[in-house]
Amino acid sequence: MIWSVFFLISLFLIALEGSVVSMPLLLGWLICIALRGQEHRTLFLALVTGVVLDIVTFRMIGISSMFFIVYLFLILLYHRKFEIRSVPFVFIATCIGSLAYLMLFGRSDVVFQSFGNGLFASGLFGIMHISSRQRGLV
C-alpha cells in the first residue's frame, strides 16, 4: 500500500518536472525513499520512474534510470560509514546528485537549482521522518 503511494507521488513529481519545474525533484524523492530501507523496491521504483521521466522530458529512454540507480548505489554504500538517515545528509546528497544530473543534461542555473532541490528533499525527508516516528516505526 505504502509503495503504491510512493509510486503515485513519483508520478506527480514526474508530471511537475515535465511541465512546470526544471529541478530534478524525482531524484530528491528517490533519495528520501532509499534511506528508509528495502533497497530492491527502491531500485525498482528508480528504474520504472526513470523511464517515465525520460519519456516525459524527451530524453533517451533509460538514461535517467541508469543515473538514479548508480547514484542511489553510491549513497547506500555509505550506510555503515555515516549517519545517512539524517536531514543534513539528505541535503548534501541531493545537492551533489542534482548538480551532476543538471550538468549531465546541460541545464542552466545548476547551482541554484541544486540548492533548491536540496531544500525540497530535506523538507520531504523531515516530513517522512516525523510521520514515521508518530506511527512508532522509528
Add this chain to the structure above:
Amino acid sequence: MSQRRELVRLIIIFVFLSFVILLVGASNLFGIRGVVGRALLPLEKALFHSSQVPIGEDQMVAKLQKEKRDLEFRLVEMKKFEEDNKALRDQFENSSLPQNHVVAGEIVGAPGFIPGISIPEYLVIDKGTSDGIKDTYPVVYKNALIGKIKNATEHFSQVILVTKRDMSITVKDQDTGALGVVRGLGGGEMLVDNVILSDKLKIGDTIVTFGDQNTHGEGLPPGLVVGEITSIEKTQSALFQKASLQTPIDVIHMSTVFVITSQ
C-alpha cells in the same frame, strides 16, 4: 559483508536492466512514448495552467495598448506590401509560389527554475508526428521566431527556444542588411555575432531570419523576427562586431504557438 554483496548484485542487475531499456527505448518499441505521454497529459496540462502567474491589470492595459499601436503600424506596412505584391503578381502571373502550412499547438509544458517567472528551458506542445510535425520545423508566434522542434513524438513535440544555449541561426538586419549569426546564451538572452565590422548595426534595429529552406520548403523561412538590438559591442581590434538582442515574445505568458510545416 554479505549485505554489501547483495547490494552490489542488485545494482548490477538493475544497471543491466536500464542498459537494456536504453537500447530498446531508442527504437520507441510498442509506441511507449505516445502511450505514457498521453496518460500524463491531463495532469501536465493542469499543472502548467495553474503555474502561470497572471499579470496585473495595469500591466495588462499597458501591454494591450502597446500591442494595439504595433498592430496599427503593421497594418499600414501590410497594406503597402499588398499593393506591391498585387502589382508584381499581375506583372509576372506567378500563382505557383509554395505555400507554407501552419499547425497551431497548445503549450502543455514549460519547465523552468521558478514556474511562471523564470524563462523556461524548452516548451512542450500537444502536436506531434501524427499532425505532420517533424524535427527542425520552425515554431513561431505572429511573425516572430520562438524556436525549433527538437524531438517530435506521435502526439507531443519539444520546442527548443531560440534563446537556448548552443542554438544558432543565420540572420540579417532588416534595416541595413548586415548578415550575422544569432547565438542563444540561455536565460532568455541572445547575441548577434560574426557581423563584419564594416556593416552597420544600430540600437533598435530589427533582426530577422536569413532563411535556409530547402527545395521541399523545409527549414527556416526568411523574414521571421528574431529580436531587437539593445546594445552593440564594436572594437576595431576585433574581427567582428556583436550586439545583444531582446526577443519581442513573452514566452512565459503564452499558451499557443504555431509550427510551420512543409508543403
